[in-house]
Amino acid sequence: MKAHDGMYIGGEWRPAAGPDTIAVVNPADEQVIGHVPAGTAEDVDAAVRAARAAFPGWAATPPAERAGRIAALRDVLAARKDEIAETVTAELGSPLPLSQAVHAGVPVLVAGSYAELAASYAFEEKLGNSTVLLEPVGVVGAITPWNYPLHQIVAKAAPALAAGCTVVLKPAEDTPLTAQLFAEAVQEAGLPAGVFNLVTGIGAVAGQALAGHEGVDLVSFTGSTAVGRRIGATAGAAVKRVALELGGKSANVILPGADLAKAVNVGVANVMSNSGQTCSAWTRMLVDAERYEEAVALAATAVAKYVPGERIGPVVNAKQQARVRGYIEKGVEEGARLVAGGPEAPRDQGYYVSPTVFADVTPDMTIAQEEIFGPVLSILRYEDVDDALRIANGTVYGLAGAVWGADDEEAVAFARRMDTGQVDINGGRFNPLAPFGGYKQSGVGRELGPHGLSEYLQTKSLQF
Numbered sequence: 001m002k003a004h005d006g007m008y009i010g011g012e013w014r015p016a017a018g019p020d021t022i023a024v025v026n027p028a029d030e031q032v033i034g035h036v037p038a039g040t041a042e043d044v045d046a047a048v049r050a051a052r053a054a055f056p057g058w059a060a061t062p063p064a065e066r067a068g069r070i071a072a073l074r075d076v077l078a079a080r081k082d083e084i085a086e087t088v089t090a091e092l093g094s095p096l097p098l099s100q101a102v103h104a105g106v107p108v109l110v111a112g113s114y115a116e117l118a119a120s121y122a123f124e125e126k127l128g129n130s131t132v133l134l135e136p137v138g139v140v141g142a143i144t145p146w147n148y149p150l151h152q153i154v155a156k157a158a159p160a161l162a163a164g165c166t167v168v169l170k171p172a173e174d175t176p177l178t179a180q181l182f183a184e185a186v187q188e189a190g191l192p193a194g195v196f197n198l199v200t201g202i203g204a205v206a207g208q209a210l211a212g213h214e215g216v217d218l219v220s221f222t223g224s225t226a227v228g229r230r231i232g233a234t235a236g237a238a239v240k241r242v243a244l245e246l247g248g249k250s251a252n253v254i255l256p257g258a259d260l261a262k263a264v265n266v267g268v269a270n271v272m273s274n275s276g277q278t279c280s281a282w283t284r285m286l287v288d289a290e291r292y293e294e295a296v297a298l299a300a301t302a303v304a305k306y307v308p309g310e311r312i313g314p315v316v317n318a319k320q321q322a323r324v325r326g327y328i329e330k331g332v333e334e335g336a337r338l339v340a341g342g343p344e345a346p347r348d349q350g351y352y353v354s355p356t357v358f359a360d361v362t363p364d365m366t367i368a369q370e371e372i373f374g375p376v377l378s379i380l381r382y383e384d385v386d387d388a389l390r391i392a393n394g395t396v397y398g399l400a401g402a403v404w405g406a407d408d409e410e411a412v413a414f415a416r417r418m419d420t421g422q423v424d425i426n427g428g429r430f431n432p433l434a435p436f437g438g439y440k441q442s443g444v445g446r447e448l449g450p451h452g453l454s455e456y457l458q459t460k461s462l463q464f
């Protein structure tokens with residue numbers, strides 16, 4: 001795989017400050033596919049300086065012109081989608097059709113949405129005798145995870161650029177090659193030097209340096225709760241803006257009148273997609289007592305189609321594999337009924353985990369409370385609709401969810417009572433403009449669409 005041995009800073013690939021590198025491993029066969037530089041605080045500092053220097057010019061660029069550059073970036077991402085898909089498959093292990101449709105396809109949609117929003121957004125509004133100006137916050141430090149390597153980058157960089165901010169990105173150490181491709185696309189699209197900068201490196205060094213840098217005005221982070229807490233505390237101490245997207249334990253609520261087969265099949269597909277490494281995955285399926293066993297049987301049939309190495313890929317690395325298998329063991333220990341899968345690795349090579357379904361999961365079990373981030377579905381039984389609501393709202397998270405009812409009205413009535421940021425009603429389609437983000441400990445702030453853009457703006461009022 002092609003890998004740059006430098007950092008993308010100030011519109012050019014520059015040598016890294018230090019000699020250390022990170023090996024990039026293909027999780028499907030455990031082979032090293034490339035090396036990227038492990039950035040230091042010095043690299044981060046150079047990138048933040050470049051972003052600061054570029055900020056006044058980019059902030060003053062008319063929104064229509066910024067929109068044109070983002071549209072050019074979208075076009076490059078679209079033109080290079082095969083290369084992007086192959087790179088994601090190589091470093092994340094996702095099956096190629098998934099990489100093509102989702103990992104390469106969705107970022108084109110999201111970049112396109114911000115090309116349009118940059119051109120149409122009301123950056124100025126009248127309020128009585130005031131003119132309210134919505135101005136870019138400044139330099140953004142973006143720290144992204146590996147689960148949707150390009151989407152996570154575009155969901156931060158595109159709105160930041162649309163708002164007039166400049167960006168320094170520290171991508172996940174497992175998937176830096178996709179981030180390098182994005183930097184190439186930025187260069188090819190002709191964005192001005194310094195508007196977007198990339199520093200690869202490990203979280204505790206480069207990530208921490210970026211989050212704590214005094215030249216960064218806003219930190220946008222997606223990843224684990226533990227790191228998110230630390231970043232939030234650092235930002236708080238410096239009175240700096242922060243956006244955190246920290247995962248979830250979302251509920252797929254199947255009400256008594258719903259189409260059970262459809263709800264279960266879509267629910268299983270949702271959890272198994274990307275090997276369960278989706279922060280918004282509906283990892284808890286809630287079914288009424290009467291149709292519970294029928295749902296369990298349907299889920300067991302549906303999950304059998306996810307053959308490891310064919311329809312479902314490995315998880316990202318050995319640490320995640322051990323973590324997910326640990327959760328499966330915990331589920332068995334705590335008395336859940338294993339319906340499919342289990343803790344044994346299904347293949348000798350690669351970081352594979354058996355697609356697993358647990359029945360008889362109770363709300364207090366670890367597997368019903370903690371984010372597993374692997375192909376593991378828990379099916380819970382509820383007694384009545386109020387009980388379903390208590391269970392659905394009964395975790396520290398609140399990122400996403402689904403409700404299936406006899407009709408949309410019934411499902412919406414339930415969704416209104418859920419403590420969560422996004423709910424799909426009777427299999428509602430993905431909308432790249434819909435705000436995405438958490439209630440409770442799932443995070444702070446929203447990504448995507450106009451709400452995602454407003455995260456990168458600050459407000460000034462002028463009175464006449």
Ligand code: NAD
Pocket residue numbers: 143144145146147170171172173201202203204206207208209211222223224225227228230231245246247248278279320323371372373
């Ligand atoms: P992580 O939080 O350690 O990594 C996410 C990003 O933060 C990476 O770019 C990493 O380099 C960086 N980082 C790590 N330590 C940092 C620090 N001290 N300061 C600044 N940046 C730092 O996540 P992980 O270890 O890759 O995954 C662990 C768990 O996190 C997963 O099992 C899953 O539960 C959760 N997770 C959630 C999401 C999500 O989309 N919300 C994504 C990935 C992982």
